[in-house]
Amino acid sequence: MFGRDGSGGHAAFWLTNPGRVIDDQPVVFLGSEGDAAVVARDLPDFLWLLAGGYGPLEATPAFTTLYQPNWIPRPNPELIATAERFAAGPRRAAAEVIERAARHHDGAVPVTVRRAPAQPRNRAPAQPRGACRSTK
Structure with missing residues (x-):
């Protein structure tokens, strides 16, 4: 384990x-209520997931279908810069990361994806909910 969300x-x-x-x-x-899901194929994809405004909880199918059906992700410019610097390979949208994780694991993870709304250029985006923080 390397992170815990709120x-x-x-x-x-x-x-x-x-x-x-x-x-x-x-x-x-690994959710506190017993839910579990593959949310990214690898660490670079996970960085793009966070950059796209998703935390690991928000990337689970149960989050958008059961807990928060109207939740909308808000990409984070600081996490985008981190992913651009440290994630090998091409830039990926959070929705693509979730879909790739589901396909890679034989479709065992049902997917419900929310797309981020277009951000106005003159307004700072909100911080993502549920982003991981270090457990150290």
């Missing part, structure tokens, strides 16, 4: 790919 859930690497470095392992959300 709901009490944890983000963790799922060491399912033998011989691959930890950055290439799937990222999962």
